[in-house]
Amino acid sequence: SQQGEEDPQALSIQEGENATMNCSYKTSINNLQWYRQNSGRGLVHLILIRSNEREKHSGRLRVTLDTSKKSSSLLITASRAADTASYFCATDAVGYSSASKIIFGSGTRLSIRP
Amino acid sequence: KAGVTQTPRYLIKTRGQQVTLSCSPISGHRSVSWYQQTPGQGLQFLFEYFSETQRNKGNFPGRFSGRQFSNSRSEMNVSTLELGDSALYLCASSLYGSTGNTIYFGEGSWLTVV
Numbered sequence: 001s002q003q004g005e006e007d008p009q010a011l012s013i014q015e016g017e018n019a020t021m022n023c024s025y026k027t028s029i030n031n032l033q034w035y036r037q038n039s040g041r042g043l044v045h046l047i048l049i050r051s052n053e054r055e056k057h058s059g060r061l062r063v064t065l066d067t068s069k070k071s072s073s074l075l076i077t078a079s080r081a082a083d084t085a086s087y088f089c090a091t092d093a094v095g096y097s098s099a100s101k102i103i104f105g106s107g108t109r110l111s112i113r114p
Numbered sequence: 115k116a117g118v119t120q121t122p123r124y125l126i127k128t129r130g131q132q133v134t135l136s137c138s139p140i141s142g143h144r145s146v147s148w149y150q151q152t153p154g155q156g157l158q159f160l161f162e163y164f165s166e167t168q169r170n171k172g173n174f175p176g177r178f179s180g181r182q183f184s185n186s187r188s189e190m191n192v193s194t195l196e197l198g199d200s201a202l203y204l205c206a207s208s209l210y211g212s213t214g215n216t217i218y219f220g221e222g223s224w225l226t227v228v
Contacts, residue, residue, distance in 0.1 A: 035219075040222075041221055102147070104149075105156075
């Protein structure tokens with residue numbers, strides 16, 4: 001089963017509103033990353049947060065990490081039409097091997113209405 | 115600098131055939147990993163190569179194989195294709211390895227098996 005599970009699976013908001021997506025995972029991690037994927041394209045790296053960090057910002061993006069709850073959230077402020085995409089969290093899990101596999105969640109499909 | 119380049123972008127194969135996909139990582143990156151993306155299973159890790167050595171492998175049958183060359187370019191091969199192998203195959207590169215580092219994705223190779 002997937003290490004990371006995003007919630008909600010789909011989200012539709014009005015342009016200008018904030019969008020919040022959540023990711024839960026099962027095992028201890030070294031770090032967690034968020035990626036964006038436009039339909040049928042490759043994944044674009046958004047932000048990496050390490051297990052000893054609690055919050056990170058990048059432009060209109062804010063990521064939080066709560067290792068006690070094994071969850072992370074991605075907040076996109078002042079959404080734009082160009083933010084329409086699928087968003088994935090990816091965890092780098094401790095314990096698989098010295099070269100841990102990156103495991104992706106199932107993704108949140110974000111739609112921004114004009 | 116140039117991003118991760120995958121070829122071909124689209125291809126159609128017949129069941130039973132084999133296919134080879136190519137990936138050129140970002141210059142200087144020594145780690146290449148491969149993922150399969152399908153609507154039903156999401157993003158699944160195939161394998162990771164670092165300096166020509168396979169460092170990790172996902173839960174895929176032996177029909178899926180890969181290799182990395184001395185210039186860090188990588189190929190993956192799928193033999194005896196099945197309809198279920200239809201997917202977007204994504205290659206990603208990173209400087210030292212996927213663990214704890216940002217990984218950069220190519221645009222993917224769309225494989226359709228008929």
